[in-house]
Amino acid sequence: MGFQYNIKDYDDVAVLPLVHDGEEDSELCRIMYSEEYKQVMSLVRALLTENELSIRALNLTSKAIELSPAFYSVWNYRYRILEHLLQEETLLQNGHDASYLLNKELDWLDEFTLNNPKNYQIWSYRQALLTNLHHHATFIREQPIMELMIDDDSKNYHVWSYRKWCCSHFRTYGHELAFTEKYIDRDVYNNSAWSHRLSVLKQCDVDFDQELGYIKGKIEYVPQNISTWTYLRALFESHSTPAKLVDELLIFTSQFLDESSYALEFFAYLNSLPEVNKPQTAIDAYTTLATKADPIRKNLWDHKIQLLQHS
């Protein structure tokens, strides 16, 4: 049997038809199912009830998932079918090779992923495959789909989360600085790329001064960008805050006080630190934020001024 859904393969199945409750008046959201949907769903319900773990069941789940990507039990069913097909005995019986089946599955999943970028199930399904069923999975095999998806939607939360999982699963962080740099070069406002860089930084054995130089360059390039200032602050806080660094950052930040609200906020924060302890300078920066740089948050900046005045 091939790996294509063909309705003729299910002639002998006693279907479990979709039921409307009968009492039409009390039913909400009555969907006018297409014939194909009714056919596929009554078949998949029947095979699921019997827990038939077969190639035709696998083919049917492809069709069912295509028609109803959020059908959580069918994803679960597909996984159990695959698990069964990968058992040595079944492999021998069907004349299959495990890596052939697994690569076929990943190919199918790649194709489905490209067509359903916002689906929640794909990534956790993939994680389950790589963790429990696929014993020769590699980071390299995962790279193309992640890149394609991020190229298509550079801030796709699911893909970036998956990438972090991959790094940790395969214990490989070597590519990550270059990878995030590529997306930062395309769009310096890409907060997902910056966040990912931050989350892998500790694993990357990076030179602190080099990283500081990198982020300063990106701030100079576009000073009014929240992502870069957040990154700078996180980098600063990860350091043991020697006085020299505080001074350096005060000088660096003061260049942008006429054009960046985030520079003003960071400047106020630095001046509030015990090492600097210049509350009046901080208050002045918050006042500029409240009156000129970021008036929508006037109440927040006024609140921060009050806190400084009372301490």
Add this chain to the structure above:
Amino acid sequence: METFSETNLKKHIRFLKRHLSLLPASHQHFDVNLIAIVFYALESLSALGQDIETSYHDNIQWIRNNYISKTICEEKISGFVGGQTLNIPNAITLSLPNTLFGLLTLILLNDKEFFDKILDKESLSRFVSRCQLKENGSFVSVLDYKLGSPSPVDSHDLRFSYIAVTILYILGCRKEGDFAKYIDTKSLIKYILSQSCISGGFGAFDEPHAGYTSCALSALRLLNRLDVIPPSHRERTIDWLLARQVSNEGFMAVQDVSNEYYDEEDHGGFQGRENKYADTCYAFWCVNSLSILEPDYKKLCDTELVKKYLLERTQDILTGGFMKNDEEDADLYHTCLGITALKLIDDECNGLLCIPKHAACKFNL
């Protein structure tokens, strides 16, 4: 002044009622989560002041039909399935989110009989309990259809932690000790805190997200354990949330030239993450989060601007409903959260449960 003009109110009601009646085949992908659709529509109608208790009384039985029990190794569990397509013999298809939506919908319809006589609290709590992962304390949304252990292919993000806690809260849990009878609260709290982000808020891979932030804070509030958030993270989270309100004033306006995801017309609305467009639903997630951390949040946040953004930018005055932003058609999810955000700002909504206060009060919630 009333939030909605009479004409717009009528259009919203028509939009919502249409989603509860006959749906075309193009809505088939909702089939496995129908209970969610029913909740979004009925919650919105209720928030708009419609007497749904009377007008949808006859539909109660249909909703109750999605509450089913299953037996795993002689142990009974119960919960809701997303719709009758998932009512499959010999397969465990209960879903945590649809269970919450089902319970909330019956609360909206004031179905006391269900809660007093039909609901089996013990077996439902057992279902919730079985969804918790031993390895890190988080929750999945469904069980393996055969084994009844957490589904191996499901995700375990903060949404399901929030949903699990909320279900137990509805069942009567109030103090951490009440929850601890059914779930491992210590490891759950540890998991929630592990999702804290350096820059404030909560999310995965150190990128905070307003939706996950609302889930984390609501769950901790319902567990009565907001105290586990360190003061510094609380303050940063408030700052982070307030910074999500998009502005076109002062230095913010300069982004217009170079930031692809900046639109000055978004002024007053909330974005879900840094450097993203404002979006209707984040008005709810951000305002709800703020109100949990700071009951006096209106002293910090200009909520009138949020209302203006929702009413003038994402309200669809042609078809009724709310859009995600000004580029897409109105949809049910954004309609529900748009209306609910407006009601939350007017203090008429229980944001933790995302239902009108008057409905929550009838069940002492």
